Amino acid sequence: MKIGVFDSGVGGMTVLSELRRRFAKTHFVYLGDTAHVPYGTKSSAQVRKLSAECARTLSAQGISALVVACNTASSLALGEIREACGPGIQVLGVVEPGVSAALEALQQKPLGAPVLVLATKATVKSGLYGRLLREKGVTVFEQACPLLVPLIEEGWTDHPVLHQVVEEYVSSYRKSHPTGVALLGCTHYPWIQEAFQRALPGWTVVNSAQAIASALSCIVGTTDPSTGSRSQESQVDWIFTDPDAIPEFVLPLA
Ligand code: DGL
Numbered sequence: 001m002k003i004g005v006f007d008s009g010v011g012g013m014t015v016l017s018e019l020r021r022r023f024a025k026t027h028f029v030y031l032g033d034t035a036h037v038p039y040g041t042k043s044s045a046q047v048r049k050l051s052a053e054c055a056r057t058l059s060a061q062g063i064s065a066l067v068v069a070c071n072t073a074s075s076l077a078l079g080e081i082r083e084a085c086g087p088g089i090q091v092l093g094v095v096e097p098g099v100s101a102a103l104e105a106l107q108q109k110p111l112g113a114p115v116l117v118l119a120t121k122a123t124v125k126s127g128l129y130g131r132l133l134r135e136k137g138v139t140v141f142e143q144a145c146p147l148l149v150p151l152i153e154e155g156w157t158d159h160p161v162l163h164q165v166v167e168e169y170v171s172s173y174r175k176s177h178p179t180g181v182a183l184l185g186c187t188h189y190p191w192i193q194e195a196f197q198r199a200l201p202g203w204t205v206v207n208s209a210q211a212i213a214s215a216l217s218c219i220v221g222t223t224d225p226s227t228g229s230r231s232q233e234s235q236v237d238w239i240f241t242d243p244d245a246i247p248e249f250v251l252p253l254a
Contacts, residue, residue, distance in 0.1 A: 001220065004063035004089075005030045006054050006081075009037030010250045011149070011187025012069030015094065017253065018209035019067065019216065020234045028236045029061045035242035038149055039072040040120025040186070047122060051077035055084035055091075057239065065090040065220055067212065071098070071119055071185045075126035090219045095185075097215040098208035099132045102183040105204045106138065109179055114139040116173050116203075118196070119185035121146050129185055145169045145186070152188045155249040158195070166195045178202050 003023070005016050009032045016030055033039075033054050039047050051073040058066055066089055068074045068081055074093030082091045102115045115138050117129040124144040133140045147165050156162045173180065179202045184190055190207045197205045240246055 001065075002027045002029060002061065002063045003216070003220070004028075004058035004061065004066040006051070006058060006066060006068050006073065007032050007070045007187055008039035008050075008072060009034050009245075010153075010247060013250055013253050014187055014190040014207075015067065015069040015209050015212055016236070018213045020236070022213040022217065023220075024234055026234045028234055029058060029063055029239065030236055031058050031239040032241070032246075034240045034245040037245070038120070039070060040122050040149060041146060042122060044076045044122065044126070047072055048077040048080045052080040052084040054241075055081040059085045059089055061237070061239075063089060065092065065216065067216060068093045069187055069212070071095065071187060072122045075119075075123045075128045092212070092215055092219055094187075094208060094212050095128050095132065097211035098183055098185060098206075099129065099136075100215075101206050101208045101211035102133065102181050103136060103138070104211075105181045105206045108204065109181060112139065114141055114173070114177055114180040116140075116170070116180055116182045116200075117142045117185045118145055118169070118182060118189060120144060120149070123185055129183070141173055143169055143173070145189075148192065149186070149188050152191050153247040153249075155247070157191050157249075162192060163195055163198070166192065166199045170196065170199045174200055174203070180204075181206055184208065 074095045078093045121144040124142045130140045130142050151162050182205045
C-alpha cells in the first residue's frame with residue numbers, strides 16, 4: 001500500500017515521523033511544495049490552487065490514501081484536494097484529528113478551561129478549528145503566529161529570539177487563564193513544543209501527530225507498529241517541488 005503525505009514544505013515531516021513509526025511496512029510518498037512555501041501567508045484561492053496541483057502529482061504516484069499534513073491546506077483546500085484525487089483515493093486532513101486530540105486533553109482540565117489554537121494566519125482566518133471546537137461547547141482562542149515558521153526554518157528552535165516571540169504570542173492567554181490546552185495547529189510547531197510548554201506552564205500542549213496516525217489507521221484499516229530499528233521502518237519517496245529550498249536542519253530526518 002502506498003500512502004501520500006502532502007505539506008507546503010518540510011513541516012509535514014513531523015507528521016510523517018509518527019506515521020513511519022506506526023506503519024512500519026508502508027510505502028510513503030512525501031510531497032513538500034518547497035517552491036511555494038509558506039502557504040500560511042497566502043490567499044485562500046492560492047492555497048486551493050497549489051494544493052490541488054500537489055494532490056494531482058501525488059495521485060499520479062499510485063497512492064491509495066493521502067494525508068494532508070499541512071494545517072493550512074487542510075483548513076482551506078480539502079474539497080479541492082479530494083476532487084483532484086478522485087474517488088479512488090481516501091483523503092485525510094489534520095484538523096479533525098487535531099480537534100479530537102485537543103478535546104481528549106481538555107478532559108483532564110477544570111470545566112471551562114479554554115483551547116488555544118496556534119496556527120498560521122490563513123488557518124486562523126479560515127476559522128475551521130474554532131468552529132469545530134465551539135460546536136463542542138469549548139471556549140476557543142485562535143492565535144496566528146506568522147513569525148514562527150521562518151525562525152524554525154532558520155534552525156532557531158531554542159534561540160532567545162524564538163522564546164521572546166513565543167512569549168509575545170501566548171503571554172496574554174497565560175495571564176488570563178492559569179490552565180488550558182494549547183493545540184499546535186501548524187506542522188512546524190512540534191519542533192518548538194518545549195518552547196510553548198515553557199511559556200505556558202500549567203497548560204497542556206498538544207501535538208496532533210498521534211491522533212492523525214490513529215485516524216489514518218481507521219481509514220486504511222490497519223496499524224503496523226514498528227518495534228525495531230530505523231532500518232525496519234517504512235520506505236519513503238521524497239518529492240520536493242524545489243529541492244534546493246530544503247532547510248538544512250531537516251536533512252537528518254530525510
Ligand atoms: N505547513 C503549514 C501548516 O501546517 C505551515 C507552513 C506554511 O505556512 O506553509 O499550516
